[in-house]
Amino acid sequence: MSQTTAESLLPIGAFSRRSRLSLKALRLYDELGLLPPARIDPESGYRYYAPDQVERARLIGLLRRLDMPLARIRRVLELDGPAASREVAAFWAEAEESVAVKRRLVAYLERHLEGRGEPMFDVTTRELPEQQVVSMTRAVHVGELVPFLHEARSTLLEQLRRSGARPSGPWLAIYHGEVNEDSDGPVEVCVPFEGRADAADGVTVRTEPAHREAFTTITMAQCQFPAILDAYGAVESWTGQRGMEITASPREVYFTDGDAAADEPFCDIAFPVRQAL
Amino acid sequence: MSQTTAESLLPIGAFSRRSRLSLKALRLYDELGLLPPARIDPESGYRYYAPDQVERARLIGLLRRLDMPLARIRRVLELDGPAASREVAAFWAEAEESVAVKRRLVAYLERHLEGRGEPMFDVTTRELPEQQVVSMTRAVHVGELVPFLHEARSTLLEQLRRSGARPSGPWLAIYHGEVNEDSDGPVEVCVPFEGRADAADGVTVRTEPAHREAFTTITMAQCQFPAILDAYGAVESWTGQRGMEITASPREVYFTDGDAAADEPFCDIAFPVRQAL
DNA sequence: TTGCTCCTCACGTCACGTGAGGTGGC
DNA sequence: TTGCTCCTCACGTCACGTGAGGTGGC
Numbered sequence: 277m278s279q280t281t282a283e284s285l286l287p288i289g290a291f292s293r294r295s296r297l298s299l300k301a302l303r304l305y306d307e308l309g310l311l312p313p314a315r316i317d318p319e320s321g322y323r324y325y326a327p328d329q330v331e332r333a334r335l336i337g338l339l340r341r342l343d344m345p346l347a348r349i350r351r352v353l354e355l356d357g358p359a360a361s362r363e364v365a366a367f368w369a370e371a372e373e374s375v376a377v378k379r380r381l382v383a384y385l386e387r388h389l390e391g392r393g394e395p396m397f398d399v400t401t402r403e404l405p406e407q408q409v410v411s412m413t414r415a416v417h418v419g420e421l422v423p424f425l426h427e428a429r430s431t432l433l434e435q436l437r438r439s440g441a442r443p444s445g446p447w448l449a450i451y452h453g454e455v456n457e458d459s460d461g462p463v464e465v466c467v468p469f470e471g472r473a474d475a476a477d478g479v480t481v482r483t484e485p486a487h488r489e490a491f492t493t494i495t496m497a498q499c500q501f502p503a504i505l506d507a508y509g510a511v512e513s514w515t516g517q518r519g520m521e522i523t524a525s526p527r528e529v530y531f532t533d534g535d536a537a538a539d540e541p542f543c544d545i546a547f548p549v550r551q552a553l
Numbered sequence: 554m555s556q557t558t559a560e561s562l563l564p565i566g567a568f569s570r571r572s573r574l575s576l577k578a579l580r581l582y583d584e585l586g587l588l589p590p591a592r593i594d595p596e597s598g599y600r601y602y603a604p605d606q607v608e609r610a611r612l613i614g615l616l617r618r619l620d621m622p623l624a625r626i627r628r629v630l631e632l633d634g635p636a637a638s639r640e641v642a643a644f645w646a647e648a649e650e651s652v653a654v655k656r657r658l659v660a661y662l663e664r665h666l667e668g669r670g671e672p673m674f675d676v677t678t679r680e681l682p683e684q685q686v687v688s689m690t691r692a693v694h695v696g697e698l699v700p701f702l703h704e705a706r707s708t709l710l711e712q713l714r715r716s717g718a719r720p721s722g723p724w725l726a727i728y729h730g731e732v733n734e735d736s737d738g739p740v741e742v743c744v745p746f747e748g749r750a751d752a753a754d755g756v757t758v759r760t761e762p763a764h765r766e767a768f769t770t771i772t773m774a775q776c777q778f779p780a781i782l783d784a785y786g787a788v789e790s791w792t793g794q795r796g797m798e799i800t801a802s803p804r805e806v807y808f809t810d811g812d813a814a815a816d817e818p819f820c821d822i823a824f825p826v827r828q829a830l
Numbered sequence: 831t832t833g834c835t836c837c838t839c840a841c842g843t844c845a846c847g848t849g850a851g852g853t854g855g856c
Numbered sequence: 857t858t859g860c861t862c863c864t865c866a867c868g869t870c871a872c873g874t875g876a877g878g879t880g881g882c
Contacts, residue, residue, distance in 0.1 A: 289835065294789075296731055299836090300872055320880065321837055327793065338662060338779070341733075342655050346871075361666035368659045375652055378619050382645045385615060389638035454573055456618075502615070512571075516604065566861065576862090577846055597854065598863055623845075 285314060285324035295333035302333075310350055311336060342368065374457065377501065384502040397492040397510035401549065406486040407445070409466040410435055410473050413452075413480070417460045418501075425449055428465035429533070435479050441471035448529040448546075456501075487523065490515045491546035497538040499528075507545045515549050524548040562591060562601035572610035579610075587627055588613060619645065651734065654778065661779040674769040674787035678826065683763040684722070686743040687712055687750050690729075690757070694737045695778075702726060705742035706810070712756050718748035725806040733778075764800065767792045768823035774815040776805075784822045792826050801825040 291313075292299050305311035306323060311333055313323035325333075332353065339349045344367055352363045388394070412428040429447050436443060445468040453461045466484065475481045492514075494507045508526065515522060529544040536542045568590075569576050582588035583600060588610055590600035602610075609630065616626045621644055629640045665671070689705040706724050713720060722745040730738045743761065752758045769791075771784045785803065792799060806821040813819045 287836075298872075300874085303837095304872065322880090323836085335662075338658060340871085341658060342662075357666045357668050361663045364659060364662050364666065368655075371652075371655070375648075378645075378648070381615060381618060382641060385612075385619075385641050386638045389634045389641065391634050564862075575846075577848085580863095581846065599854090600862085617845085 284327055286327065288313075288323045288325070291323075291325040291330070291333070294327075294330050295337065297333055297337050305333075305336065305346075308346060308350075310346060310353070339364070342371070377457075380500070381502045384505070394506050394510075395498070397494070397507055397514075399490055399492045399511050399514040401488050401490045403488050404484075404486060407468045407484045408470070408473070409468050409482060409484050410475075411464050411466040411480050411482060412478055413462050413464040415460040415462045416455060417458075418456050421455055421463065424463065425465060425530075429467065432465065432467040432479060435476055436467065436469050436473055439471070439473040441469045441473040444468045444470040446529050446531060448527050450525050450527045452525045487548045488550065489527075489546040489548045490520065491529070491544040493541050493544050495539050496536050496542040499542050504545075511545055511547055515547060519552050520549040521552040522547050523550050561604055563604065565590075565600045565602070568600075568602040568607070568610070571604075571607050572614065574610055574614050582610075582613065582623075585623060585627075587623060587630070616641070619648070654734075657777070658779045661782070671783050671787075672775070674771070674784055674791075676767055676769045676788050676791040678765050678767045680765050681761075681763060684745045684761045685747070685750070686745050686759060686761050688741050688743040688757050688759060689755055690739050690741040692737040692739045693732060694735075695733050698732055698740065701740065702742060702807075706744065709742065709744040709756060712753055713744065713746050713748075713750055716748070716750040718746045718750040721745045721747040723806050723808060725804050727802050727804040729802045764825045765827065766804075766823040766825045767797065768806070768821040770818050770821050772816050773813050773819040776819050781822075788822055788824055792824060796829050797826040798829040799824050800827050 286294065288299055288302055292302060295302070297305075302311065302323070306313060311329065314326035314329060315324040316322070317324070335353070336349055339352060340346075342364075344352070344364075348363075348367060352360050355363055410432045412432060414424055414428070416424045432447070433443065447465065447467045450464040450466065451461065452464060453459060455461045455463060468484070473481050490511050492507055492511050494504070498504060498507055511526075512522070524547075526545065526547050529546055531541060531543060563571065565576055565579055569579060572579070574582075579588065579600070583590060588606065591603035591606060592601040593599070594601070612630070613626055616629060617623075619641075621629070621641075625640075625644060629637045632640055687709045689709060691701055691705070693701045709724070710720065724742065724744045727741040727743065728738065729741060730736060732738045732740060745761070750758050767788050769784055769788050771781070775781060775784055788803075789799070801824075803822065803824050806823055808818060808820060
């Protein structure tokens with residue numbers, strides 16, 4: 277029996293041909309414990325694989341063709357059939373999401389490169405007085421942004437209610453860093469208020485200094501990536517042309533508590549500015 | 554004027570914020586000549602960028618978000634607007650193609666992982682006598698495969714005609730290596746013949762030795778990746794279960810000159826075999 | 831003895847991220 | 857003097873590809 281088993285073991289070259297994985301890949305998967313050979317000769321270090329390891333090897337190869345990282349493949353392999361299938365489906369759903377974003381980006385780039393007119397934005401400035409705000413800050417990637425905005429707004433309003441203070445203007449989010457797939461902000465959600473409010477777990481009370489800001493109003497459709505780049509770009513170039521300097525992180529001032537129709541005013545894109553010398 | 558220009562130059566940190574590119578990325582793009590700073594201080598090595606370089610920088614950043622390689626981005630940047638737009642579209646078309654393949658692969662994997670029945674294949678063997686063939690071999694990736702098959706077949710038939718020989722059986726392709734996006738075969742297209750044929754530029758005349766082969770017949774729909782994996786897998790496991798050894802590269806024997814209906818017999822998937830001892 | 835297969839480093843690829851250690855101007 | 861910004865290495869990441877140099881069995 278062990279005789280028979282030993283005889284049917286495949287050295288790495290044969291196993292490579294049967295599994296369609298390179299020698300280098302097989303050695304790496306061994307090293308990572310992802311696909312250890314059935315036997316390793318202790319003298320020579322030769323790797324010998326069992327024929328029934330071919331199936332696992334091919335599965336790894338196919339998952340790699342989806343560009344699934346090896347760490348994630350390891351997780352798939354630890355699950356039973358139906359759960360593994362769901363894991364693959366979940367991975368692929370993420371991939372499709374990222375493709376959908378890129379598809380919009382391609383459309384945007386084609387429009388820009390061909391020099392077809394970008395949408396027009398009315399940019400103006402306004403003076404904001406010093407203001408008390410309650411705020412919550414978190415590092416979020418793009419997928420977690422919208423839930424965070426809503427959660428933070430609710431928490432802040434609740435905190436004002438508990439403190440006996442009342443909101444004195446529209447809520448806003450300050451983007452201290454970029455928010456996308458690779459970058460996670462941080463994002464600070466603020467609610468301006470009147471009266472006296474207490475800080476709490478995760479809730480800061482601070483003063484937003486008086487400042488002038490350049491802004492433009494956009495619809496919900498224009499607030500999606502990559503269309504939103506045009507709005508940011510419009511405000512930035514407007515300030516640049518007038519010799520203004522951006523003095524703080526950009527912010528979005530929201531008019532609604534949640535959703536609006538795609539073509540209704542949805543928020544202001546605003547940059548604090550000062551006239552350069 | 555040069556005064557004004559010099560004053561408006563941005564050091565790398567400011568340019569990084571405006572372009573949304575990391576310092577590391579900006580230094581790399583400088584090194585590669587993709588986005589050299591307007592001025593480099595010869596003493597300190599400090600990089601200074603012109604404000605109008607922001608546009609190019611952002612374009613690079615957006616193209617990178619499509620996962621376009623820097624070499625390809627360089628090409629896009631060398632083109633004028635409309636041509637650049639077409640380059641982006643062409644790149645994206647390739648990406649969509651690769652997504653389409655992966656999408657089918659995901660469906661295939663889900664079926665397999667859930668253990669839903671794989672299609673049944675009738676596998677049998679046949680004895681082939683020694684045969685004269687004319688053949689052409691080339692390293693092709695999956696995108697170039699079908700054109701090569703047709704081109705080679707025409708060339709070989711023409712060569713037989715010129716030699717006064719005549720085809721004596723269906724044409725076939727021998728896959729000496731895997732053919733996919735990363736791997737390029739090689740693939741050998743063969744036409745068996747009777748009579749006497751001359752070699753020519755790229756056309757080899759050789760004898761295919763007598764052998765037994767295990768094979769199954771599939772439709773055109775089953776000949777697509779990844780469905781075709783089932784047919785290959787079926788023949789391989791059939792041979793394995795009967796203690797046969799595969800002795801040469803797998804081959805596909807085509808019944809038609811071009812296309813068939815999706816559910817009609819289209820080709821045989823065949824492996825030369827011998828009974829193991 | 832020659833070929834073939836296997837072994838283990840070690841370095842390259844691609845597009846950066848992340849320190850380490852140091853300089854320069856306000 | 858302290859902080860801030862900038863500089864240049866150098867190494868790490870990820871999943872391998874590609875030798876180099878050497879061993880072992882037929």
